[in-house]
Amino acid sequence: MVDLILRTVRDDNDFTAFNAALHSVFLQDPQDDEVELYRAFTDFDRMFGFHDGARWASTAGDYGKQVTLPGGAQVPVAAVTAVTVSPAHRRRGLLTQMMRYQLDGIRARGTEALAMLFASETMIYGRFGYGLASQNTVLTGQVRDLGFRQEVDLGDGVVAETDAATLLAHGPAIFDRATADLPGRMARPHPWWDYQIHDNDERRKDSGRVRFALHHEPDGTPSGFAIYRPKSDWTATGPTGTLHIEEVRATNPRAYARIWRFLLEMDLVRSMKYDGAAVDEPLRYLLADQRALQCAVVDGIFVRLVDVARALALRRYAAPVDIVLDVRDEFCPWNTGRYRLQGGLDGAECESTDAPADIAISARDLGAIYLGGISAAQLTAAGLVDELTPGSALRAAVAFGWPVAPAIPDHF
Numbered sequence: 001m002v003d004l005i006l007r008t009v010r011d012d013n014d015f016t017a018f019n020a021a022l023h024s025v026f027l028q029d030p031q032d033d034e035v036e037l038y039r040a041f042t043d044f045d046r047m048f049g050f051h052d053g054a055r056w057a058s059t060a061g062d063y064g065k066q067v068t069l070p071g072g073a074q075v076p077v078a079a080v081t082a083v084t085v086s087p088a089h090r091r092r093g094l095l096t097q098m099m100r101y102q103l104d105g106i107r108a109r110g111t112e113a114l115a116m117l118f119a120s121e122t123m124i125y126g127r128f129g130y131g132l133a134s135q136n137t138v139l140t141g142q143v144r145d146l147g148f149r150q151e152v153d154l155g156d157g158v159v160a161e162t163d164a165a166t167l168l169a170h171g172p173a174i175f176d177r178a179t180a181d182l183p184g185r186m187a188r189p190h191p192w193w194d195y196q197i198h199d200n201d202e203r204r205k206d207s208g209r210v211r212f213a214l215h216h217e218p219d220g221t222p223s224g225f226a227i228y229r230p231k232s233d234w235t236a237t238g239p240t241g242t243l244h245i246e247e248v249r250a251t252n253p254r255a256y257a258r259i260w261r262f263l264l265e266m267d268l269v270r271s272m273k274y275d276g277a278a279v280d281e282p283l284r285y286l287l288a289d290q291r292a293l294q295c296a297v298v299d300g301i302f303v304r305l306v307d308v309a310r311a312l313a314l315r316r317y318a319a320p321v322d323i324v325l326d327v328r329d330e331f332c333p334w335n336t337g338r339y340r341l342q343g344g345l346d347g348a349e350c351e352s353t354d355a356p357a358d359i360a361i362s363a364r365d366l367g368a369i370y371l372g373g374i375s376a377a378q379l380t381a382a383g384l385v386d387e388l389t390p391g392s393a394l395r396a397a398v399a400f401g402w403p404v405a406p407a408i409p410d411h412f
């Protein structure tokens, strides 16, 4: 049996081999153009895995990103990605060793107090202290049934198709304003925009080429955009086109509503699909017939607090809170202990304490409630969080909860 060495990616060629290995485990063929896009935002020192001297037996890594927390603070996050173990090496503990190496590394680096990831399978990461913290929805409907409530104000702006260069000129500023307070939103520097709007055969496999629309205010200010892919189709009785919506952002409600009308009234389109919408996507509330928009809830992002005290002090709380948490963390034992959390809408402090605890919670469930999308009260009702002081689960739920559901528009 060949010895496996845990090491980081060394150079460009090594990165190409790393991508070939991880795509193979994902049962995909690496797309050269996509790999070039990754290269632009990948820090090789953060990409690692087990190597047998000839090839990568496993891969993992993270991107240093900025995430928005409840209350609007933007903080560094390790956005975990590229996790694979080859079929020849699976179920021998390689993933466990990589998670150990990565979480120790994040802690030692000290830049990020938390890590986040999307899981291919939801069973994988709970054991490493990742909690499922958000949900996404897949919205589908027949566009002719998706009329708006009468009182919806569409404003006097105009929407028109545009090209990639124009979208790139205005989209980033619109995105930043439109999502400034969205919990879970990640900053999207230039290379990530290139990745977001890229097109190739693989991305077109269910639809046509990617298209863009911009909304302008009457004074000419760009204030909204849509990214979408039409799929043309016909039957004997006429057109049955589908619009695959990838993203809709606007800096004000009128622009948001008007862009949606532009999309939903496109000629020859009969149905729409918006994969990756927030659970509380405002489109749902604009409709006269809310039932006409089907909403399938799917899992969103997993959160892992690497430094519990620091992470809890970074976010804001929806109500004043003064609570002692007894945290259990088997995989990152440095977090195990009691913490006094005091905070509210203006900020928070969190310190180790010997005071008696109000609630006992695992690192995994603390990760789950961290972005405000999962209720501490419901985790208590499920028996996963222990309420030690009567009423504290509800107090924790009100403080940790947030009026806007977390949503993570970017995939990584």
Ligand SMILES: CC(C)(COP(=O)(O)OP(=O)(O)OC[C@H]1O[C@@H](n2cnc3c(N)ncnc32)[C@H](O)[C@@H]1OP(=O)(O)O)[C@@H](O)C(=O)NCCC(=O)NCCS
Residues within 6 Å of the ligand: 025, 026, 082, 083, 084, 085, 086, 089, 090, 091, 092, 093, 094, 095, 096, 097, 118, 119, 120, 121, 123, 124, 127
């Ligand atoms: C998921 C994957 C990385 C696991 O790697 P691995 O080296 O086999 O994992 P380990 O041997 O360290 O397993 C650790 C534990 O997790 C469990 N586990 C691992 N993968 C699991 C899965 N997909 N579903 C359920 N449990 C899983 C193992 O059974 C083991 O449990 P145990 O400690 O009780 O015995 C690997 O199967 C893989 O590459 N899958 C395809 C790509 C993928 O989905 N990657 C994840 C991207 S988010």
